Structures are given as structure tokens and as C-alpha cells.
Amino acid sequence: MKPLTHFLLGWCVNSAAASVPGPLQLRSQQQQQQPIFSGAEGGASTTTSRSAPAYREKLLSLHKSLVDIPSISGAETDAAEFLAGYLEKQGYQVRLQEVPPLDPNNTSTPDAATKRYNVIAWPHLEYPHLPRVLVTSHIDVVPPYIPYSIDSSSAHDVSSDTLIRGRGSVDAKGSVAAQVVAVEELIASGAVRSHDMVLLYVVGEETRGDGMKHFSRSTDVGGRFEAAVFGEPTENKLACGHKGSGGGTVRARGKAGHSGYPELGKSATELLVRALVRIVDADLGSSERYGNTTVNIGTLEGGVAANVIPAHASARLAIRVAVGNQTTGSGIVRKRVEQILRDTDPDAFTLDWSEGYGPIRCDCDVEGFETFVANYGTDVPNLVGNNVNYLYGPGSILVAHGDNEGLRVRDLEEAVEGYKKLILHILRD
Numbered sequence: 001m002k003p004l005t006h007f008l009l010g011w012c013v014n015s016a017a018a019s020v021p022g023p024l025q026l027r028s029q030q031q032q033q034q035p036i037f038s039g040a041e042g043g044a045s046t047t048t049s050r051s052a053p054a055y056r057e058k059l060l061s062l063h064k065s066l067v068d069i070p071s072i073s074g075a076e077t078d079a080a081e082f083l084a085g086y087l088e089k090q091g092y093q094v095r096l097q098e099v100p101p102l103d104p105n106n107t108s109t110p111d112a113a114t115k116r117y118n119v120i121a122w123p124h125l126e127y128p129h130l131p132r133v134l135v136t137s138h139i140d141v142v143p144p145y146i147p148y149s150i151d152s153s154s155a156h157d158v159s160s161d162t163l164i165r166g167r168g169s170v171d172a173k174g175s176v177a178a179q180v181v182a183v184e185e186l187i188a189s190g191a192v193r194s195h196d197m198v199l200l201y202v203v204g205e206e207t208r209g210d211g212m213k214h215f216s217r218s219t220d221v222g223g224r225f226e227a228a229v230f231g232e233p234t235e236n237k238l239a240c241g242h243k244g245s246g247g248g249t250v251r252a253r254g255k256a257g258h259s260g261y262p263e264l265g266k267s268a269t270e271l272l273v274r275a276l277v278r279i280v281d282a283d284l285g286s287s288e289r290y291g292n293t294t295v296n297i298g299t300l301e302g303g304v305a306a307n308v309i310p311a312h313a314s315a316r317l318a319i320r321v322a323v324g325n326q327t328t329g330s331g332i333v334r335k336r337v338e339q340i341l342r343d344t345d346p347d348a349f350t351l352d353w354s355e356g357y358g359p360i361r362c363d364c365d366v367e368g369f370e371t372f373v374a375n376y377g378t379d380v381p382n383l384v385g386n387n388v389n390y391l392y393g394p395g396s397i398l399v400a401h402g403d404n405e406g407l408r409v410r411d412l413e414e415a416v417e418g419y420k421k422l423i424l425h426i427l428r429d
């Protein structure tokens, strides 16, 4: 998922502290470089604990391979090619869908010359057809790269409690691995028909959502789905949706002058501060499902010297929208912010509102899941269509972008079962 504001993160910490994994133990460099399973230890029949599912080894190996490959947004090529190869070996029809570079006009960015791909995989060999369910997540991660490590030296030591860490182990390669294994399991058991599903692993989720937007725009592979299952860290709870997103830059224009004679100038910083306090204190809209709209004043700038009345000041706001619907929510909040700015001073302010959206509804009416509402952004609004959305995945948002990103084997395995249950729920009739 995308970065949370500190404000929202604070809220999450308080309400979910009990489920945060404890400090993850680092292994030595030498141990880190060993494969998790090798030689006789890695046999499929190895049972490492009474409750180990038959797919444990496959799941952990895929997860490790994905985390091992650096794939910071903009440089996802290796991860895409690995995953495409893996799925092809499993018998999928795979397409690498090229996505334009993040910053095509800047030749000094590492990704300017690198090809980026969404991975689209059909378990059914005859396509095009119309799968009912899109199973999707993202393969890009936030910086910096953190190598994979597992808190065990051999397969025999791995239990459901074993900790795994590394960049992307939670966000969202845990989801990717669990989804792939869940779909394989469902098809192998004959519980679902392979032509009902398609897998999509996109790039760029952590920055602009350009991978999913690109997929959505491509008419040859996009199409209409009944449902989409999005993999993001939800601690294996089913999200009822998430807040929307809005905000932008507020600029105040004043009149410079000597600080000893404030009546001769007009202080842009003072006006801005007065307006910001009103914005933070205001009811910008709330709803029973999503709670309150919240504001993070991310940056604040203004003035040139302590003894000069500032002519210019600006602040950048990130707002989590809890009012209206996907189409209307951001506009409702924008109008309220504009009104506050006008009430503070009719002509001092300009507001550059960034493209936003209102609360995103997901279906959480599925038996057997704990539910919650998320405060972070996802790719859900970037998939265009009338499909029902589900948002679910292993690991905690609280560690997702941190240097302690990690989860337990149990989380991954529960997620496989969760995805199976969700897909069966969608395809039940």
C-alpha cells in the first residue's frame, strides 16, 4: 500500500498494537545466503510440524524468491520476469505487459531505459476469454532494499511461528505468493474452473498506481470482471473498504514589509497558520463506515527572515477522505477547504488540489473473516469497472514500509486459506 501519514499511522498503532510481530531476529550474513530448503531437507514429504500444510515448501520458496529480487518502484523488471517464468512453468499463459517508465523525460533516473512489466497470467490456455475473477497485487516495493532472512537454519526448524523478514515480505510479496499458491490449490483440487480466473501483478503501486492504470486502460486484456481480489497487508482481515485521498498545496500571498510595522504589510505565514488551524479543527466530513476525514500538514514553508513580514507561505496537505463516495468524496472535501480559506481571507489563498478520490468500498460480507476499514491507499480505485472489490492479505501495515518489515509463516499460510475461501465465495454460483 501507499505510505500512510504519520497521523493515521499513530491511530493504527494504538488500535492494533497487539498484533504487531515482535522484533525479528536477524540471521548472520552466511545464513541469509543459504536457500531455505536444499537437498534432502527440501523434500515435499518433509513435515516440519504437525500442522504444516502440504504447500508450505512451495509457498515459502516462492515467497523467498520474490523477496530476494529487488523491485523498487520503477525498477521491477527482474521481479516481473521471474514471476512470469514461474507461472509459465506452472502451465499458465503469461503476458508481460509493458508499462511506460515512471519518469520518461528524465534520462538520469535508473528506470528511464529499463523495461517495466505488469505480469498477466491465465491459468486457462485458451484466451482471450472472460474470466470472472481478477486476482491481483503488486510486485513493486518501497526503498530501501532489505535482504530476505528467515529465523531458521533448515526446513526442519520451520514452524508456523517462524519469522521471515525483508523488503516486500509483507507489502506485497506475501500476498503475491499466497495468491499464486491459493489459485494453484483451487485448480488442482477441481474446486474452481481455471477459465474463471486471471492473475495480475502490477508495477508502480507504491508511487502513482501507473501499472494498474495502464492495465485498466488496455482494452485487449482489461475487460470486465465480476470481482477483483486485491492483495495488500490487512493482517488477514477482510477490509470493508478504505478512506479516499485528497489534498494539495495551499499558498498564501501577503505583502512584505518591516516587521516593526505589521500594519503596513500582510503576513502570509500568519494567514496560512490561521487557515490551517481552522482546516485541522473543522469537520471536513465523516461517515459511519469510514470515520472522520483527517488532515496531515506534511510540509510548511514561508517567509525569508525573522524581521521581514512574509509575502509568501505554503503548506502541503494529505487528506484522508471519509465522506461521499469514490466519485464525489474528494470534491466535497475540497469545497469545504476552499470555504475555510475564503472565510479566513477572501483573496490571499490559492489551492492546488491534487487529483483525489472518495472512500473506496470493498465487500466484507463474507462469512468467516474478521473485518476492518483501512486508512491507506491501494490500487483498488485504479481498476476501472463495475466489479466487486475484495481487499485482503497477510502481514501488518504497521511494519510494511519499515526496516522491520516481516511476517510469520502462519500469516502466509492463513492467507492461502483466506484467498481460497474468498475465491470460492465469489464463484459459488
Ligand SMILES: *[C@@H]1O[C@H](CO)[C@@H](O)[C@H](O)[C@H]1NC(C)=O
Residues within 6 Å of the ligand: 103, 104, 105
Ligand atoms: C515529457 O515531455 C513531453 C514533451 O516535452 C511532454 O509532453 C510530456 O508530458 C512529458 N511527460 C512527463 C511524464 O512529464
Ligand SMILES: *[C@@H]1O[C@H](CO)[C@@H](O)[C@H](O)[C@H]1NC(C)=O
Residues within 6 Å of the ligand: 106, 107, 108, 109, 110
Ligand atoms: C532525474 O532523476 C534523478 C535521479 O533519480 C534526480 O536526481 C533528478 O532530480 C531528476 N531530474 C528531474 C528534472 O526530475
Ligand SMILES: *[C@@H]1O[C@H](CO)[C@@H](O)[C@H](O)[C@H]1NC(C)=O
Residues within 6 Å of the ligand: 283, 286, 291, 292
Ligand atoms: C471524529 O470527530 C469528532 C469531532 O468532530 C470526534 O468527536 C470523534 O471522536 C472523532 N472520531 C474519531 C474516530 O476520531
Ligand SMILES: *[C@@H]1O[C@H](CO)[C@@H](O)[C@H](O)[C@H]1NC(C)=O
Residues within 6 Å of the ligand: 325, 326, 327, 328
Ligand atoms: C456517488 O454519489 C453521487 C451523488 O450522491 C451519485 O450521483 C453517484 O451515482 C454516486 N456514485 C457512485 C459510484 O456510487
